Each structure stands twice: as C-alpha cells, then as structure tokens.
Amino acid sequence: ELNLQAQKLNMKNTYFDCPHGLSNQLNRSTASDMALLSSYAMKNQLVRDIVNKQIYETVIYNDNGESRQVTWVNTNILLKEQGYDGVKTGITKSVGARLSSRYCIKDRMHIIIVVLGAEAQLLRYSETQLIKQWVLEQIQHIQKRIQVEGQPQQKKHEAEN
Numbered sequence: 075e076l077n078l079q080a081q082k083l084n085m086k087n088t089y090f091d092c093p094h095g096l097s098n099q100l101n102r103s104t105a106s107d108m109a110l111l112s113s114y115a116m117k118n119q120l121v122r123d124i125v126n127k128q129i130y131e132t133v134i135y136n137d138n139g140e141s142r143q144v145t146w147v148n149t150n151i152l153l154k155e156q157g158y159d160g161v162k163t164g165i166t167k168s169v170g171a172r173l174s175s176r177y178c179i180k181d182r183m184h185i186i187i188v189v190l191g192a193e194a195q196l197l198r199y200s201e202t203q204l205i206k207q208w209v210l211e212q213i214q215h216i217q218k219r220i221q222v223e224g225q226p227q228q229k230k231h232e233a234e235n
Contacts, residue, residue: 083110099168105188112161112174112186125160128153150175151199161186165195173198177206185209 076090085107091100115121124130130146152158152175161174171192176184187205192198 080107080111083107083114085110105190108172108174108188108190109186112176112188116159116161116176116184116186122160125150125162126153152202163198171195171198173202175202175206179210179213 076093077088080088080090085103088103088107088111089101092098116125125148128148130148132144133141134144135141149163150158150160150173152173153160157178158175159178160176163171163173165171169191171194172190173188173192175187177187178184185206187202187209189198189201189205192201
C-alpha cells in the first residue's frame with residue numbers, strides 16, 4: 075500500500091518495507107522523494123494540525139473496541155519559530171538525524187526543506203535554517219532581476235550599475 079502510494083506521488087527512489095521505518099535496512103528513499111511526500115501530506119488539514127503542535131493527544135481504538143489515551147510530544151524545535159509548521163523529525167543508525175520542514179514564505183507560498191544524515195540531532199535544525207536562508211536570498215535575487223528586466227532600457231542600465 076505504501077509503495078503504491080509512493081509510485082502515485084512519483085517517488086521514484088523510494089521503497090518501504092515497513093510503515094514505521096525504524097531501523098529497517100530495506101527501507102530507502104531520497105530527500106527529493108521525502109519532499110514530495112511531505113508536500114502531499116501537508117495538503118491534508120488534519121496532518122497540518124497534528125504536525126504543527128508541540129503536544130498532540132488522541133484516543134486510539136484497537137480491533138476489540140478498547141481504547142487508550144496517547145500523547146505525542148513533537149521534537150521539532152523549529153515549530154517555536156514563526157513560519158515553520160511541521161513536518162517530521164527522525165533518527166536512525168542507518169540515516170542519522172533527519173528533518174522534513176515546511177516554511178511559509180508568504181500567504182500560501184511554502185517551501186519544503188529535507189535534511190537527511192545530520193551528524194547530530196541539533197544540526198538538522200541549523201542546516202534547515204541555512205537552507206531556508208539560502209532559498210530566501212535566491213528569491214530576493216530573482217525578484218530584483220525581474221524588476222530590473224521589466225524596466226525601460228535606460229533605467230535598466232542605471233539599476234544594474
């Protein structure tokens with residue numbers, strides 16, 4: 075089921091042997107594929123609500139109808155910073171610390187940042203911040219270029235100098 079969904083999302087370099095992904099050597103993926111999955115997941119309002127909370131509580135029911143209260147504590151420290159609203163943290167021996175984040179640039183424009191293989195848990199956050207800053211600088215550069223190219227010839231020459 076997971077692999078079928080991965081195919082539908084065009085995740086060409088992903089294979090899931092188990093749904094939880096914990097220390098299973100047969101699971102494989104790439105940052106690009108995880109970005110596709112993160113983007114897809116964040117289209118779901120319930121997913122957005124859950125991954126954006128520091129603490130999430132819910133009731134789980136088993137096949138016998140029995141229930142239990144479960145509390146998850148989100149380890150994504152970037153949720154404390156404005157603009158970040160999820161997505162997933164993780165750490166395994168085979169991959170190291172990883173983080174998939176979504177950052178809101180403005181209104182409904184978001185970027186997904188995936189860091190895999192950070193050598194330490196805190197590094198995944200600082201690497202994400204560096205990538206976010208680089209993306210924002212690239213957007214500013216492109217916007218300036220668009221403004222310059224849209225100006226009349228003489229003003230364009232003055233703006234470039």
